[in-house]
Amino acid sequence: MNNEWPLWEIFIRSKAGLDHKHVGSLHAADAAMAIENARDVYTRRMEGVSIWAVESKYIHASNPDDAAALYDPANDKVYRHPTFYDLPEELKHM
Amino acid sequence: MSTKKLKFLLQLADNALILGHRISEWTGHGPVLEQDIALTNTALDHLGQARALYQYAAGLYNGLEAADKQDFFSSPAFADPEMNVTEDSLAYLRDSWDFRNLLLCEQPNGDWAVTVARSFFYDHFSYLLFSTLSNASDATIAAIAAKSLKEVSYHRRWSSEWVIRLGDGTDLSKEKMQYAIDELWSFTGELFLPSEADMVLEAETGCSLSSLKSQWATSVNQVLEEATLTAPAADAWMQTGGKTGTHTEHLGYVLAELQFMQRAYPGLEW
Numbered sequence: 001m002n003n004e005w006p007l008w009e010i011f012i013r014s015k016a017g018l019d020h021k022h023v024g025s026l027h028a029a030d031a032a033m034a035i036e037n038a039r040d041v042y043t044r045r046m047e048g049v050s051i052w053a054v055e056s057k058y059i060h061a062s063n064p065d066d067a068a069a070l071y072d073p074a075n076d077k078v079y080r081h082p083t084f085y086d087l088p089e090e091l092k093h094m
Numbered sequence: 095m096s097t098k099k100l101k102f103l104l105q106l107a108d109n110a111l112i113l114g115h116r117i118s119e120w121t122g123h124g125p126v127l128e129q130d131i132a133l134t135n136t137a138l139d140h141l142g143q144a145r146a147l148y149q150y151a152a153g154l155y156n157g158l159e160a161a162d163k164q165d166f167f168s169s170p171a172f173a174d175p176e177m178n179v180t181e182d183s184l185a186y187l188r189d190s191w192d193f194r195n196l197l198l199c200e201q202p203n204g205d206w207a208v209t210v211a212r213s214f215f216y217d218h219f220s221y222l223l224f225s226t227l228s229n230a231s232d233a234t235i236a237a238i239a240a241k242s243l244k245e246v247s248y249h250r251r252w253s254s255e256w257v258i259r260l261g262d263g264t265d266l267s268k269e270k271m272q273y274a275i276d277e278l279w280s281f282t283g284e285l286f287l288p289s290e291a292d293m294v295l296e297a298e299t300g301c302s303l304s305s306l307k308s309q310w311a312t313s314v315n316q317v318l319e320e321a322t323l324t325a326p327a328a329d330a331w332m333q334t335g336g337k338t339g340t341h342t343e344h345l346g347y348v349l350a351e352l353q354f355m356q357r358a359y360p361g362l363e364w
Binding site for chain 1: 126
């Protein structure tokens with residue numbers, strides 16, 4: 001019998017960052033506790049200023065066995081990259 | 095020079111040191127990993143507040159006239175008026191009768207519910223106290239209070255949410271949480287019973303200690319209600335004595351553990 005609280009995946013955005021990065025997981029009874037536990041476990045060394053918590057069961061991941069079918073076809077379709085335009089000087093450093 | 099401010103600072107610092115030490119006793123023994131870390135963080139917060147307050151207090155003590163120093167502490171370590179007192183002397187070399195912490199802070203951890211209840215009562219109090227002290231005319235006290243307030247805000251949230259979770263939980267958790275509230279209630283009266291030193295609060299901020307009592311009662315009762323717990327009688331008999339050095343049997347054991355190394359190996363450093 002499993003007595004553990006649900007598992008949550010935690011994402012933290014650092015002070016200078018733009019996106020939340022996955023930093024690990026923890027157990028919590030509910031969302032409020034998940035945020036607080038994340039604050040205590042994953043931000044005590046000033047790792048970040050924003051926390052996202054998602055119950056692990058809601059994260060859906062691709063199957064590594066499907067990697068060939070999912071990703072290889074994109075390898076040789078160079079026309080999908082926006083690299084054939086001559087950018088004017090003003091935009092050179094986009 | 096009035097020694098009241100020094101006594102007031104020691105009340106605050108001793109609360110932080112003793113409660114911080116008690117909470118640190120949970121290190122490695124928490125019911126779940128995340129809460130073990132949470133409590134360790136909280137203990138460190140309290141110890142950080144203690145350090146800041148002791149540093150300021152040590153400076154004030156050293157500036158006292160020899161006559162004022164003479165009877166300030168009864169502990170033999172402070173007999174020499176020439177001694178340069180530091181935060182460490184204050185934390186490690188006083189015996190229990192020289193400590194001015196609330197009796198609430200020295201109570202044993204008990205089970206999770208008791209630890210939560212102890213912090214719950216204290217956090218709602220220190221939130222009000224530090225909010226008020228953020229406006230102290232003494233700039234150092236105001237700065238320490240403002241910084242501590244951020245930590246205390248989180249502590250208050252943590253302890254209140256646990257009271258609610260346990261109170262409005264299973265039959266067993268409710269029973270344990272109610273028991274803890276009832277057991278520690280008699281130590282809450284002391285929070286607002288002003289000692290002579292507590293007059294400093296009014297002198298610094300214009301706000302008296304007893305005026306904080308009704309705000310405390312309101313916020314505590316709000317949480318107890320949400321937790322579906324019964325608030326104990328407001329006029330129950332209350333324990334006192336901590337602020338004037340008369341402590342429960344527990345403080346001696348706490349100090350024995352806390353102070354052993356410095357007393358056995360004086361001047362020991364990492």
